[in-house]
Amino acid sequence: MDIAAVNVLSYEDFVDVFGNVVEKCPLIPAAVWSCRPFVSVKALEAAINEFIDALPESGKEGILRCHPDLAGRDLKSGTLTRESLEEQAEAGMDALSSLEAARMARLNEEYKKRFGFPFVICARMNEKAAILQQLSERCQNERIVERTRGIEEVKKICRLRIHTLLLSDRTFKL
């Protein structure tokens, strides 16, 4: 699917296709649909990023809170979204040793306790060891630094999801 095809989607189809480019936040593509026509895929990404940037800090934290923990409860219970499952598997989050899993769980809890939102990182751009290291380091940051950093990661995840969708067969069926 190219940008010309994206531009002619009804809002129902647009939300159907792009509804989870920001994890569990279909409101974002639903809002951004009204910015059509997009001159390019980059322009679609920019519209999403601008919408996110315009949110109050509570809204940005809300976006972070819609993200499942890495190697967390949803992975164990099989309730991750398709996108998140693929990303977590790609980073090896479904194949942690018991030691790594215990460390990840402890650090995830420490992070959430300190900031009130979960640790978010673009799993497809990081390997297991880098994720654990960043989680440990980022626990030491100030809250405002982490809110900004988490949102930067959300935008990276979003960009990769859009690119995956536009290359996949799924979107051709519409």
Ligand SMILES: NC(=O)N[C@H]1NC(=O)NC1=O
């Ligand atoms: N917590 C967190 O970073 N979650 C995610 N990261 C990612 O790439 N996919 C996710 O679901």
